[in-house]
Amino acid sequence: MDTKRLEKLCNSFGVSSAEHMIGRTLQKDYEPLCDEIKCDRLGSVFAFKRSKNETAQTLMIASALDEVGLMVSEVKDNGTLAFIQLESVSPSSLLHQRVRILTRENTYVDGVITTGKKALEDKCEIKSADDLVIECGLKYDEMKELLHPGDLVAYGNNFNENNGIIMSKALFPRVFNEVTLELMEKIKDKEFDFHIAAGCIGQSVIGYRGTKTATYVIKPDAAIALTGFDTAQKKVHPGDGVVLGYYDRQMLPSQVFLKDFAKEVETKAYFGLTGNDGSFIHKTLKGTPAISVGIAVDNMGSANEICRAEDVDALVNALAAYLETINSKKLAEFGFGD
Amino acid sequence: MIEMINLEKLDKICSAYGISSFEQEIGNILEEEYKALNLPCERDGLGSVIASKCTNHSGPKMMVAAHMDEVGFMVKSIDDHGFIKVQTIGSWWSHMVLGQWYTIVTRDKREYHALMGSMATHGLPAETRNKTVSIEDVYLDLGVGSKQEALDLGIQVGDMVAPLAHFEVMNNQKYISCKAFDDRIGNYIMIEAAKRLEKEEHTPLYLANTVQEEPGLRGARTAVETVYPDIAFAIDTTLAGDTPMNHNICSLGKGVVLSMIDSNSIAPRGLVRYVESICKKNDIEHQYAIFNMGGTDSGNIHKAFEGVVNMTLSIPIRYMHTNHSIIHADDVEACIRLICELAKDMNEKVYGEILEY
Incomplete structure (x- = not known):
């Protein structure tokens, strides 16, 4: 796993609807690895590896591009920022986290989420995001030209790698963006009888909006959604290798595709609730057989997620090996015929 | 010159009865307005009225959308004494319906006024006084003696029930009250913009008066499918926070609202910057709303096809x-001016810059 590149990706700003900077970085990295870049209008970026087969099917391998974040709702005259959450992360997870705000001018202002209580004296119970504000160490007069309602907020950069254990904000989805890059690097000189579209979907985590538009552009015949699987309740643990989603609230995976993948790849089964891009890939247009695949991630959606480099390598290798076992005919069989 | 609101036209547009899926009459009214401007109109499969201008010009296709449907009810049942139970169409808080006048419109367009009944207020025990009635329990009082009298009026299950129209200019003439400003003010703004653009040549412009926004942004899907725009603006209303009971950053009279987020969409940064620059260049008063508790047509426009560059512009509403809602004339004027300036300024180069941001 390319730790340096992953660090760079994690330390980028990529909150839903402001993914353009990381989108451009990924596009530049994809360009030498594919025949064509495909984009939609919600920020999605895909590397398209074209097959010479004239009747090639298309396999989509998608990760999310956006990380969880907040939006400034008010610049208060006491010098704090009120905000709303873009995704439903538990608000108590936000208290005392470092954040980074993207201004209208594309500069950054750092802050800390606080609740106006003294950590050393008071009980800091957080019932909702309304109990929280962002404090930047600035006074109102210093802020009013700099920060505005609508400005987007990400967790502060905090990437750390030690002995193959990675801790950072935004490992979901950045580690999966990295997987798409490493996979495309691995298969760069290989040829397949099906097209491969590997990339990242804009405005996914916020509500699978780019998922619809990316699916419209790619028009896949089958899809693999790359996602993290949370380790709470010890369902899976970092080090468990490739995890395969058997159930979530938003998608029942294609049984034929699922069984084939499980046959070829050693995987750990996961039954959960949280959806992923598969949710809208599988039911957009006329329907696409889809599965969700990934690795264990601790504390998904928080400012400090954990995963292991060995799992990333296992996932990249497993996907590359799986691609060798399939072809257009098999992909067509995952579907139900035309 | 400061343009005044055409009160007669606004009254006509807002007072027309048209809940979701019953938009024929308001659709016809709006189509007449566009015909008077010599603009062709087409309909989508659900009845949205889409007027177009300069469609043979080169430039990105720009769609502006405002929904025609208002919130209301449907007649669900008529009991043995002629009282009517209703189904909500759109979201209502029961606190705000008791004791209000409503109009029932029958299939053959007869209108009857009815009062939303309420329990006697005398002798209410404290626990009842402190609660609101469940919306399932509200009923309409037709003021008739029997079920047969109700049926003889021609009232049937499924008939439309809408708030009784009462248009009033308030004590400061810029404040106006009526039902259905959500979103008839949007329909009004689009007609006024079309009028002001009459002599102008600009990018292809589609003015979509959509149906069925309230129950789920449905006409937005069909309208965007019909037009397939490159760039789109939804015009809707947003909660004002300038009253003793509601506080947010949005106020009546402070200008057209750039809605940064709603429950189904986020305004793209490049488009926000561009709209802000047009406001600043043309001295158009504007403000912001962060409101993720309600949706607008943008929810289904922005993610259609490969994605549409799209955001919502709003009118603050109490x-x-x-x-009876209240809006402010200055906000309406600012929105009309903004739509006109956006239509005039839009071209391939500007569009490219928005995409590249």
Whole structure:
């Protein structure tokens, strides 16, 4: 796993609807690895590896591009920022986290989420995001030209790698963006009888909006959604290798595709609730057989997620090996015929 | 010159009865307005009225959308004494319907006024006084003696029930009250913009008066499918926070609202910057709303096809989804001016810059 590149990706700003900077970085990295870049209008970026087969099917391998974040709702005259959450992360997870705000001018202002209580004296119970504000160490007069309602907020950069254990904000989805890059690097000189579209979907985590538009552009015949699987309740643990989603609230995976993948790849089964891009890939247009695949991630959606480099390598290798076992005919069989 | 609101036209547009899926009459009214401007109109499969201008010009296709449907009810049942139970169409808080006048419109367009009944207020025990009635329990009082009298009026299950129209200019003439400003003010703004653009040549412009926004942004899907725009603006209303009971950053009279987020969409940064620059260049008063508790047509426009560059522009409104809302004339004027300037400024180069941001 390319730790340096992953660090760079994690330390980028990529909150839903402001993914353009990381989108451009990924596009530049994809360009030498594919025949064509495909984009939609919600920020999605895909590397398209074209097959010479004239009747090639298309396999989509998608990760999310956006990380969880907040939006400034008010610049208060006491010098704090009120905000709303873009995704439903538990608000108590936000208290005392470092954040980074993207201004209208594309500069950054750092802050800390606080609740106006003294950590050393008071009980800091957080019932909702309304109990929280962002404090930047600035006074109102210093802020009013700099920060505005609508400005987007990400967790502060905090990437750390030690002995193959990675801790950072935004490992979901950045580690999966990295997987798409490493996979495309691995298969760069290989040829397949099906097209491969590997990339990242804009405005996914916020509500699978780019998922619809990316699916419209790619028009896949089958899809693999790359996602993290949370380790709470010890369902899976970092080090468990490739995890395969058997159930979530938003998608029942294609049984034929699922069984084939499980046959070829050693995987750990996961039954959960949280959806992923598969949710809208599988039911957009006329329907696409889809599965969700990934690795264990601790504390998904928080400012400090954990995963292991060995799992990333296992996932990249497993996907590359799986691609060798399939072809257009098999992909067509995952579907139900035309 | 400061343009005044055409009160007669605004009254006509807002007072027309048209809940979701019953938009034929308001659709016809709007189509007449566009015909008077010599603009062709087409309909989508659900009845949205889409007027177009300069469609043979080169430039990105720009769609502006405002929904025609208002919130209301449907007649669900008529009991043995002629009282009517209703089904909500759109979201209502029961607190705001008791004691209000409503109009029932029958299939053959007869209108009857009815009062939303309420329990006697005398002798209410404290626990009852402190609660609101469940919306399932509200009923309409037709003021008739029997079920047969109700049936003889021609009232049937499924008939439309809408707030009784009462248009009033308030004590400062810029404040106007009526039902259905959500979103008839949007329909009004689009007609006024079309009028002001009459002599102008600009990018292809589609003015979509959509149906069925309230129950789920449905006409937005069909309208965007019909037009397939490159760039789109939804015009809707947003909660004002300038009253003793509601505080947010949005106020009546402070200008057209750039809605940064709603429950189904986020305004793209490049488009926000561009709209802000047009406001600043043309001295158009504007403000912001962060409101993720309600949706607008943008929810289904922005993610159609490969994605549409799209955001919502809003008019601040007090008492949304009640029988009497209040808006401010200056906000309406700012929005009309903004739509006109956006249509005039839009071209391939500008569009490219928005995409590249």
